[in-house]
Amino acid sequence: MKKNILFLLVLLAVGSFILVGVYLGRNTPTQAIDVTNAVCSISTTAVIASAQGDVYAPSEIVAEDPDLHYLAYYSVDGEQIEDPVYESIPDHLLDEQKDASLQNAGWEVFTDLISPEDRQMVTRYNVFTDGYSNTLAAVDQVKEDPSLWILEMDIADLEDRDALLFTVVHEYAHLLTLNASQVEPDADLVNDPFNQDLQKEKAAACSTYFAGNGCSYSDSYIHAFYQRFWLDIADEWARIDALAYTSEDLDVYYEALYSFYKTHQDQFVDDYATTHPAEDIAESFTYFVFGPKPTGMSIKEQKIAFFYEYPELIALRERILQNACSLE
Numbered sequence: 001m002k003k004n005i006l007f008l009l010v011l012l013a014v015g016s017f018i019l020v021g022v023y024l025g026r027n028t029p030t031q032a033i034d035v036t037n038a039v040c041s042i043s044t045t046a047v048i049a050s051a052q053g054d055v056y057a058p059s060e061i062v063a064e065d066p067d068l069h070y071l072a073y074y075s076v077d078g079e080q081i082e083d084p085v086y087e088s089i090p091d092h093l094l095d096e097q098k099d100a101s102l103q104n105a106g107w108e109v110f111t112d113l114i115s116p117e118d119r120q121m122v123t124r125y126n127v128f129t130d131g132y133s134n135t136l137a138a139v140d141q142v143k144e145d146p147s148l149w150i151l152e153m154d155i156a157d158l159e160d161r162d163a164l165l166f167t168v169v170h171e172y173a174h175l176l177t178l179n180a181s182q183v184e185p186d187a188d189l190v191n192d193p194f195n196q197d198l199q200k201e202k203a204a205a206c207s208t209y210f211a212g213n214g215c216s217y218s219d220s221y222i223h224a225f226y227q228r229f230w231l232d233i234a235d236e237w238a239r240i241d242a243l244a245y246t247s248e249d250l251d252v253y254y255e256a257l258y259s260f261y262k263t264h265q266d267q268f269v270d271d272y273a274t275t276h277p278a279e280d281i282a283e284s285f286t287y288f289v290f291g292p293k294p295t296g297m298s299i300k301e302q303k304i305a306f307f308y309e310y311p312e313l314i315a316l317r318e319r320i321l322q323n324a325c326s327l328e
């Protein structure tokens, strides 16, 4: 299965912090969980399996850019999307651009899975496509008000249900861990995401974990996660991450990151999690939702168990699983 992570990496590299889910390869299934609902339409084993595979193995990297187009920008009003604004696009995408029902279907995957009380930060919905696979979904902050968020969905990727469920929960994990109650909204950063000097300046002024889009609060999930799991590896990771900005050849970065994953494989739920601490917590959260409660003591199991320390997150997991089990 082809994956193109270059788009993702470029976005991360420029610090724009659009956080994307990629369609990952399939590999060994893990054990199923007990979903509280006895009649469940999804297999959590298959959802987890959809995320596994060596995405960052240099042999898996697809070098060329996917052809990415935004089709429509919607406002969100409660459960509904409305007032679409249409982007000019190539002729071959006109049918998709007119397909309101398909665009609604993407939105409904998100609203069916995430309960209304858990997604109040999402006030816009963008429809894009880069063709089948590649990027499935993303979230970003609203420039005019960084306490509000945008969900973005690729309407070409609604068919593969397992990968889509995994990706939607992964994207939701970004909303959960980066929203205004967790990370102080920073309009400077959101409006100037390419400015590396600004990133450094803001990071230096932040005494807690600097999440890229702002300074995390001391009681935030991501600050606690970083303090517990990243302090030992942060310097090594930062040297590798810098290659994404400084190397003429991105392969140098990919190879170093994959080697980092191989060295620390017991610490990460999959190789995608090594791309950034914000991706690590999002990926670990998704394994927490769809995977079994860990019984071992490896660091990657501790990362999943981390979320069980928060009663509100156990309740959130139950809501998401109940919703997932009720999907058509």
Ligand SMILES: [Zn+2]
Pocket (backbone or CB within 6 Å): 019, 020, 021, 170, 171, 174, 278, 279, 282
């Ligand atoms: Zn992500």
